[in-house]
Amino acid sequence: MGSSPVVGSGGSSSSNGNSCCDLSLKCWCRWRWGRCFLSPTFLFLVASIVVFGFIATLYAWLTFPPYERPVLSSSGCREDPEGSWSIGVFYGDGPFSLKPIESKNVWRDESAAWPVANPVVTCASASDAGFPSNFVADPFLYVQGDTLYLFYETKNPITLQGDIGVAKSTDKGATWQHLGVALDEDWHLSYPYVFNYLGQIYMMPESSQKGELRLYRALNFPLQWTLHKVILKKPLVDSFIINYNGNYWLFGSDHSGFGTKKNGELEIWYSTSPLGPWKPHKQNPIYNTDKSLGARNGGRPFIYNGNLYRMGQDCGETYGRRVRAFKVEVLTKDEYKEVEVPLGMEEPQKGRNAWNGARYHHLDAQQLSSGEWIGVMDGDRVPSGDSVHRFILGSASFAAVAALVVLVGVLLGAVKCIIPLSWCPDSSVKRSDSFSAWEHSHLFSSKLRRFCTRLNRASSFVRGRMKLNSCAGKSVLTLIFVIGWCRRTLSLEGPLFTIHITNNDLRSSFVESENVCQTLLKVFISEGNCCCVEQGPAP
Numbered sequence: 001m002g003s004s005p006v007v008g009s010g011g012s013s014s015s016n017g018n019s020c021c022d023l024s025l026k027c028w029c030r031w032r033w034g035r036c037f038l039s040p041t042f043l044f045l046v047a048s049i050v051v052f053g054f055i056a057t058l059y060a061w062l063t064f065p066p067y068e069r070p071v072l073s074s075s076g077c078r079e080d081p082e083g084s085w086s087i088g089v090f091y092g093d094g095p096f097s098l099k100p101i102e103s104k105n106v107w108r109d110e111s112a113a114w115p116v117a118n119p120v121v122t123c124a125s126a127s128d129a130g131f132p133s134n135f136v137a138d139p140f141l142y143v144q145g146d147t148l149y150l151f152y153e154t155k156n157p158i159t160l161q162g163d164i165g166v167a168k169s170t171d172k173g174a175t176w177q178h179l180g181v182a183l184d185e186d187w188h189l190s191y192p193y194v195f196n197y198l199g200q201i202y203m204m205p206e207s208s209q210k211g212e213l214r215l216y217r218a219l220n221f222p223l224q225w226t227l228h229k230v231i232l233k234k235p236l237v238d239s240f241i242i243n244y245n246g247n248y249w250l251f252g253s254d255h256s257g258f259g260t261k262k263n264g265e266l267e268i269w270y271s272t273s274p275l276g277p278w279k280p281h282k283q284n285p286i287y288n289t290d291k292s293l294g295a296r297n298g299g300r301p302f303i304y305n306g307n308l309y310r311m312g313q314d315c316g317e318t319y320g321r322r323v324r325a326f327k328v329e330v331l332t333k334d335e336y337k338e339v340e341v342p343l344g345m346e347e348p349q350k351g352r353n354a355w356n357g358a359r360y361h362h363l364d365a366q367q368l369s370s371g372e373w374i375g376v377m378d379g380d381r382v383p384s385g386d387s388v389h390r391f392i393l394g395s396a397s398f399a400a401v402a403a404l405v406v407l408v409g410v411l412l413g414a415v416k417c418i419i420p421l422s423w424c425p426d427s428s429v430k431r432s433d434s435f436s437a438w439e440h441s442h443l444f445s446s447k448l449r450r451f452c453t454r455l456n457r458a459s460s461f462v463r464g465r466m467k468l469n470s471c472a473g474k475s476v477l478t479l480i481f482v483i484g485w486c487r488r489t490l491s492l493e494g495p496l497f498t499i500h501i502t503n504n505d506l507r508s509s510f511v512e513s514e515n516v517c518q519t520l521l522k523v524f525i526s527e528g529n530c531c532c533v534e535q536g537p538a539p
Helices: 025-037 040-063 123-128 386-418 433-441 443-464 471-483
Strands: 006-008 086-092 136-144 147-155 162-169 177-183 190-197 200-206 213-220 224-232 236-244 247-254 265-271 302-304 307-314 322-331 336-341 359-367 373-380 497-505 508-517 520-525 531-535
Touching (some): 136 190, 147 373, 190 236, 200 236, 236 307, 307 359
Parallel strands (some): 322 359
Antiparallel strands (some): 006 497, 086 373, 136 147, 200 213, 213 224, 236 247, 359 373, 497 508
C-alpha cells in the first residue's frame, strides 16, 4: 500500500523530500538491509535463538554430566540409563502362588511404625551400608539352613560397570545385612547363578563382555572367590545349570552370532558334570524368534511336582518387561519342548507408581526347609532407557519450539521486509527508472506488490466513502488508532479544509478519495498510509 501525500485547504501539509526512492537501487538495498536486520522482528528472532540455546545448553549440562569429573562422588543411586532396579521378597505355598512380603504382615520389630514392604533391597540400602550402587538386579538366593544369602548385580556409580554384591538375612528376608562386593572384575558382571556341587559352592556370573562363560569357586564364602575354569568360549548371557534326568543342562543366549535376534535366542548344552565338558544340543539354537516370547532366561529354573520349569524374559515392550513361566515337557539330547504356563503372580496394584510397575525380569523361587516357598524378584518403576528417552523428547520439544520461533520470525520478516505494501513509506516522489526496471524483472514480486496495491485501493475506496462523523466511522478510526498502526503522526490544525489522498502506481498520480471534514481537529498520517482522525469540537 503506497504512502499518500496530504493537501489541505486552509491547513498545512508536509512531505518527505529526501526519500529513498530518489536514490539508486544500491541505496534502496542499503535501506532495506537496515530495515530488515535492525527491525524488532529480527531482534526478536536473534534473542529467541540465544535464549533457547542457553536453555538447551543448561538442559544438556544437567542431563549428561561429563564422564570425567574433577572430584568423583562415592554416593550411589544416580540416574542410570539401565534403570533403577530394586529387589523384593515374595512368599507362598508354591512357586505359582507367591505374594509380596507386605501381604504377610511381617514386622522388623515391635517398635516399627508399619510392616515390611517391598522393595527390601535397593541401591539406597546398599549405598548406606558403604557399598555405593546405582541399582540392584538379577537376585539369586543361596540357602544355608535358616540363613539366606542374596547375590545380585550392583551397578558401580564410579566405574559404571556391574559387580556382584551379597547380602545376608536371618529372618526369612524381612531384613538384609549388606556384606559387600563378592566379585569385581575389569568387565561387566551380572546374573550371579550360585549353586552347590559335591560340597563346593560355585558361582557362574554373566561375563559376556569378556567373551566367555566363567565358573568361580568360593574360597571363603560368601566374599572370596577364585576362577575355577572357563566353561565355554562363548559370550553367553543369563546362563544357568540344572541337574535333570541324569544330565546337567546349561541354558544360555548367544547374541553375537550373525542373524541372531537380540533377547530372542536360546541355546542348550549338556554334560555329565557341571564342570564340563559341554556338548551343544542338536536343535541349537532352540529359539531365534521374537524377543517378546521369553527366549532369554529370567531367573533360576525349579522342579515342582516332578516337572521342570524355566523362567523367561518378555522383552517386547521394553527390555525385561515381565517374567514368563514355561513348563519343560521334553528335554533330551536331541529334542526340546516347552509350553507357557501362568506365573500366578499378581500385577502391581499401583501400576507405574509401584516399585516394579514398569517391568520385572528376574525370579528365583526356592523351597525352604519349612515347606514354604520364597522368591526374590527384581523390578523397576521406569522402562529401559528412560533417561535417554526423556532427553530425546526434551530435545524434540525444544527443536519444535525453536522451529516455531523461526517460522514466526520468517513470517513477520516476510511481512515487514519482503512483501511491503510500499517500498518507500512517507514518499510522494515518483520512483526512479532503475528501480522500476528492477521491479519488472522480478515478475512474481511485481505481481505480488500489484495485488497488494489493489488491496490498498480497495481499503482507500472504503475509507473514501466512510462518513467520519458517523458512529461507524468513529468506531473504525478509533479502533485503528488504538491498535497502534499509526506510529508517526502529522498534525494539521485549522478551520474547514479538504483532504486529498493520492497514490503512485506505475508512475502516474491520481486522486484516490476526497472528503470535506467539518469537525476535524487533527489528522494523523502513518507510515502505512493509514489515516487516523481524532475528532474534536468544530473550531
